[in-house]
Amino acid sequence: xxxxxxxxxxxxxxxxxxxxxxxxxxxxxxxxxxxxxxxxxxxxxxxxxxxxxxxxxxxxxxxxxxxxxxxxxxxxxxxxxxxxxxxxxxxxxxxxxxxxxxxxxxxxxxxxxxxxxxxxxxxxxxxxxxxxxxxxxxxxxxxxxxxxxxxxxxxxxxxxxxxxxxxxxxxxxxxxxxxxxxxxxxxxxxxxxxxxxxxxxxxxxxxxxxxxxxxxxxxxxxxxxxxxxxxxxxxxxxxxxxxxxxxxxxxxxxxxxxxxxxxxxxxxxxxxxxxxxxxxxxxxxxxxxxxxxxxxxxxxxxxxxxxx
Numbered sequence: 001x002x003x004x005x006x007x008x009x010x011x012x013x014x015x016x017x018x019x020x021x022x023x024x025x026x027x028x029x030x031x032x033x034x035x036x037x038x039x040x041x042x043x044x045x046x047x048x049x050x051x052x053x054x055x056x057x058x059x060x061x062x063x064x065x066x067x068x069x070x071x072x073x074x075x076x077x078x079x080x081x082x083x084x085x086x087x088x089x090x091x092x093x094x095x096x097x098x099x100x101x102x103x104x105x106x107x108x109x110x111x112x113x114x115x116x117x118x119x120x121x122x123x124x125x126x127x128x129x130x131x132x133x134x135x136x137x138x139x140x141x142x143x144x145x146x147x148x149x150x151x152x153x154x155x156x157x158x159x160x161x162x163x164x165x166x167x168x169x170x171x172x173x174x175x176x177x178x179x180x181x182x183x184x185x186x187x188x189x190x191x192x193x194x195x196x197x198x199x200x201x202x203x204x205x206x207x208x209x210x211x212x213x214x215x216x217x218x219x220x221x222x223x224x225x226x227x228x229x230x231x232x233x234x235x236x237x238x239x240x241x242x243x244x245x246x247x248x249x250x251x252x253x254x255x256x257x258x259x260x261x262x263x264x265x266x267x268x269x270x271x272x273x274x275x276x277x278x279x280x281x282x283x284x285x286x287x288x289x290x291x292x293x294x295x296x297x298x299x300x301x302x303x304x305x306x307x308x
Contacts, residue, residue, distance in 0.1 A: 003043030005076050005112050009263055011036055011051050012175050014166050016184035016304055025171060028153030030144040031164040032106050032185060033090040034082030035295055043069050051296035063105045067141040072114050075133060079107035089161055092272050096291045107134060108143035111174055119174040122252040154185060163188045189277060194298045195269040196220060196252050198243065200261035207240035211271065214253055217303045223253040224282060230289030242269060246288035267298045
């Protein structure tokens with residue numbers, strides 16, 4: 001059919017690097033803290049899918065409605081749905097309750113438009129197409145480019161307290177999966193981790209004390225630390241309800257903690273965690289719980305790997 005995108009794509013993922021850099025022919029964009037979305041407009045029909053193909057159309061109905069009003073008949077956009085705080089910084093926590101702010105679709109790529117598959121075209125061309133396609137929308141906006149210089153872009157990201165930046169090769173094609181054509185540099189440390197158990201509550205805390213967190217390395221789940229902050233009464237109760245069917249006798253960690261009064265869980269749930277840094281023994285320093293993620297499976301949560 002003429003009004004159909006003839007394929008379903010997997011998102012292109014950036015590779016983490018340790019330090020900021022500058023390269024000619026690259027651009028440097030704000031890194032958003034939200035939900036990655038592939039948005040399909042096919043005639044009068046719009047579908048929004050997460051990175052693991054969960055349909056988010058109903059949840060982000062305002063974005064879907066804005067997408068339906070765009071001029072192209074068929075369109076496939078890649079971006080991040082985010083909610084911004086008063087300082088203009090995207091915050092994952094704000095997406096947990098959509099009543100706390102307006103959701104915006106920050107678009108950074110266009111894969112298809114009106115019968116043309118753009119994935120093999122250079123990013124510079126795809127960017128021009130997405131800017132033209134979204135020029136009249138208030139909720140669908142091109143991703144913010146920080147500076148033409150990579151080091152200045154990193155300084156701006158740090159000054160504005162962004163999560164980080166994503167550097168992209170303007171000559172690159174769209175590559176599904178992890179690629180070194182897109183490189184991310186973090187300013188604020190934030191990642192997903194598997195919940196492998198919890199400790200007993202103490203004092204006035206109800207339900208549980210801290211979560212046991214892990215990440216996979218060569219197929220084995222390693223313990224990376226505990227998080228006991230970032231919860232309120234409601235989140236404690238909701239999490240504990242989710243834990244009940246996952247309780248198991250044996251630890252899923254290959255190196256479980258030796259704490260007493262620990263309850264182990266099947267490694268199914270994924271938590272978004274902010275933290276200060278990794279310690280030398282691969283543990284998280286000062287972690288804070290931000291929320292659960294259902295757009296990433298536990299098997300995808302791996303120890304950070306840096307590009308050479």
